[in-house]
Ligand SMILES: [Zn+2]
């Protein structure tokens with residue numbers, strides 16, 4: 001009976017995949033200079049979240065399917081066809097396709113909305129959607145998100161919009177428009193829906209197939225259709241903002257006032273409806289031409305009723321999500337990545353076994369002290385070969401130790417860029433090197 005591992009090994013060698021195994025379609029490995037870009041973005045974005053007082057939350061990759069089917073909306077593409085399902089014993093689980101529903105599940109489970117001191121959370125998590133892969137749209141993608149709970153004021157909306165604006169500015173991205181809209185509340189939404197469907201009904205045969213399907217259950221999403229033929233129709237539509245109740249109108253006016261005061265330019269855009277069912281009141285999108293066609297860099301809105309979909313008492317909440325992959329594309333389009341400073345301080349080059357005996361413990365001592373140290377374990381290699389390696393790694397200094405040096409109780413320290421060389425005694429070499437590299441910092 002072959003072990004399970006053995007049978008995997010057998011399949012591998014018989015290569016039923018027609019070649020080497022590759023990553024799943026639409027999912028990427030990140031490494032090398034790409035990794036340096038990601039880490040740079042992550043550091044910048046985290047620092048902005050911190051100045052705005054947002055605390056990180058991490059939820060599991062797997063959630064029960066109801067977390068999304070009950071909340072994101074049955075009619076959305078995400079729930080209808082894009083979720084990765086995992087069935088194990090009696091559990092029906094899915095890989096997280098978006099961040100807010102899982103966040104809400106965590107808030108309700110831990111009663112975070114009853115905790116008065118913390119209202120602002122951020123996440124940075126991988127998401128999974130089975131979509132047709134294309135530039136900036138992968139099946140595993142990564143999102144930063146902000147969620148501001150327990151505050152229904154327009155100032156909270158302005159706070160999250162200003163936060164997203166600050167994130168792009170921190171990264172050096174300024175080429176975007178901020179588009180805002182109000183989707184109405186429980187009170188005025190039915191009136192908006194009636195006005196919209198009343199207008200669209202005669203034009204129904206001219207709408208695309210998908211919009212025809214949306215008409216009964218999610219007519220607002222027709223406003224979001226990217227097809228030219230649908231856009232032509234909806235552009236002539238009635239102004240839905242005139243259907244807003246007084247409360248929604250006041251809220252929207254106050255939000256605009258706050259953004260003006262903060263000198264954050266925006267466009268009032270009634271076509272911003274967002275793809276998910278749980279939004280109400282404020283919705284917003286940041287669009288940019290850096291992504292080719294004018295498309296969304298990030299966006300969000302208010303979801304005051306979302307808790308109700310979990311059968312709980314609602315509480316106010318507003319947030320956004322922004323895609324990491326799109327940020328990378330936007331920054332590459334601008335050529336805005338700083339040169340990464342990822343070079344070792346020291347390269348230890350032992351020439352012979354005796355030299356390696358001395359340099360190996362020294363390398364660990366230096367690393368424990370926080371000095372990025374590389375060492376060649378191939379002490380039989382020539383000095384030329386070892387220094388070539390040091391140059392390739394772009395090490396600042398190389399420390400050379402051969403039989404001659406051991407005899408003289410010294411080592412040679414070479415500044416790789418300046419091409420200068422000094423002898424330093426082996427006695428006290430650790431302290432000496434530490435002083436030297438710390439001086440250079
Ligand atoms: Zn309203």
Ligand SMILES: [Zn+2]
Pocket residue numbers: 207208209210211222225226227230
């Ligand atoms: Zn359409």
